[in-house]
Amino acid sequence: xxxxxxxxxxxxxxxxxxxxxxxxDYFLSRAEREQRLAxxxxxxxxxxxxxxxxxxxxxxxxxxxxxxxxxxxLEGYRRSFCFWTPLGRGTPEKPGLMLAIEKGGVCDGMAxxxxxxxxxxxxxILFNREMLSGIYDAVWVDVTDPGGQRLSAVxxxxxxxxxxxxxxxxxDRKADHIAHAEGRRGxxxxxxxxxxxxxxxxxxxxxxxxxxETEVLRLRGGKR
Numbered sequence: 001x002x003x004x005x006x007x008x009x010x011x012x013x014x015x016x017x018x019x020x021x022x023x024x025d026y027f028l029s030r031a032e033r034e035q036r037l038a039x040x041x042x043x044x045x046x047x048x049x050x051x052x053x054x055x056x057x058x059x060x061x062x063x064x065x066x067x068x069x070x071x072x073x074l075e076g077y078r079r080s081f082c083f084w085t086p087l088g089r090g091t092p093e094k095p096g097l098m099l100a101i102e103k104g105g106v107c108d109g110m111a112x113x114x115x116x117x118x119x120x121x122x123x124x125i126l127f128n129r130e131m132l133s134g135i136y137d138a139v140w141v142d143v144t145d146p147g148g149q150r151l152s153a154v155x156x157x158x159x160x161x162x163x164x165x166x167x168x169x170x171x172d173r174k175a176d177h178i179a180h181a182e183g184r185r186g187x188x189x190x191x192x193x194x195x196x197x198x199x200x201x202x203x204x205x206x207x208x209x210x211x212x213e214t215e216v217l218r219l220r221g222g223k224r
Contacts, residue, residue, distance in 0.1 A: 051153035055109035078105030082167035096181035096188035100158035
């Protein structure tokens, strides 16, 4: 489990420096991360609470402080394993795949309400986590909760122009990398299985995730 203590600017700077030394020169500097946070906050009204929409690991390991969470549905985007991770849950020789959302479809996840007094602090921690390599664009979207209320939330959408993007892989190749890749943050399959478990807990069926889970289990002889 990722802890908020691991998401300090200093620790993230160290990770970015190590990544650049390994040849991954697209990792963002602290100034670039702060610039992206500042841009996102221009759409937030100071003195009001803010919502964050999570669709992957944020559903089970947010690592930031929040005062409320609700299941939510985002129309117009779909969940997708569409970018390489050569360090966190993979290696340069066998990169893993990670989740983002792409345009088209629907995505169910979890919305978190951050108290007004903590928005800048907690979103700073969140951006240290999600903006490490610059693979995402921070976008404010309308999420609908189970009661039909619309929540304006910040979420992270894939940038298809980024060097890590690989959205056109076929399902067999995706399943192979997810089944076998692992790195210092753990295995790709654990990330997939946890996502699938969280969606089941929400009473949600995502055929894309279900299909990948079935194929990864087949590749691993039924073992997680």
